[in-house]
Amino acid sequence: MSEAAETARGAGRGVGIFAIACVCGVASGMFGIGGGVILVPLLGLLFAFSQHRAQGTSLIALIPPTGILALMAYSKEGFVSWKTGLLLIPGVFLGGIAGGKIAKWIQPRLMRQVFAGILFTLGAWQALSAWRH
């Protein structure tokens, strides 16, 4: 493949990744989450990232304060519990290191299937408890 075509393909891939990240961002702001939960599978399914690589790359997107604009919008409406948040941060940080080490040893496919099952149950529960009455 010529160098120009290679560059064009690389740029197209970049635009695609940016577009997908924007979609994940909307989910992030709408639901107050990191967005990694859909970014990781989408990087794998659409851009052929290996699972470990998709996870590592997703963590990059979580380093800079990506949610800051959304957070400001929530805090203006008084929807932030600062004290609870501060208490959660150290645990999440330390747990993250432990999880990163464990990920090396675990068969990722099984782990993901179990997690998918938990998520689905949680989601169904949330939707039901919101709309049942």
Add this chain to the structure above:
Amino acid sequence: MTIIILLLGLGVGVLVGLLGIGGGVVLVPALVYFLRMDQHLAQGTSLFILLPPIGLGALREYWKQGQVDLNAGILCAAGMLFGAYAGSFIALPLSSRHLQGAFGCFLMLSAFLLWRKARHDSNAAHSNQEKASV
């Protein structure tokens, strides 16, 4: 109460490192059910804990193994910065009840995507190589 919150953070953190996710997706329901928070408050608090680089420790572990695509990661960060801002404008006017329902549907969609990815992997031949090299 403080102990519960600290332990909750630790549990969520393990998932962050294990799955390369932000953790909010489990944190939000946990805040709603264990701490009886309102859906909007849980989401705002979750965005707050995502502000500092909580995933940095986990990232270091992946980086050491060369499992990080820096360019793609930066593009994702930029896209998510603006996307998240847009998303907050959709969420804030919604009632907590509908927001919670929408969150539930989103979780089911995420579960579906994760499940598909897992099956996709099992069909790919290189997953065996990966296993062998670990």
